[in-house]
Amino acid sequence: MKEIFNESGVFVKYEEKKVKMENGHELIHRSEEPTELWWKLKEAVKGRKVRIVVYEEE
Numbered sequence: 001m002k003e004i005f006n007e008s009g010v011f012v013k014y015e016e017k018k019v020k021m022e023n024g025h026e027l028i029h030r031s032e033e034p035t036e037l038w039w040k041l042k043e044a045v046k047g048r049k050v051r052i053v054v055y056e057e058e
Contacts, residue, residue: 001051005044008057009037 013033018026045052 004048004050005041007037007040010035011038011041 011034013031013035015031015033017029017031019029020026
């Protein structure tokens with residue numbers, strides 16, 4: 001196996017917003033936005049057979 005991508009950071013920005021409705025109920029709006037790091041990974045693995053392992057950084 002040969003390494004083709006080795007970077008760290010946030011791949012997808014995630015956000016939740018609570019919205020109060022007129023009837024008193026609450027809704028949660030969720031938003032996901034890919035970052036530049038996501039697009040770099042996508043280009044690096046496009047068309048290749050890969051194994052992806054993800055570690056959470058603290």
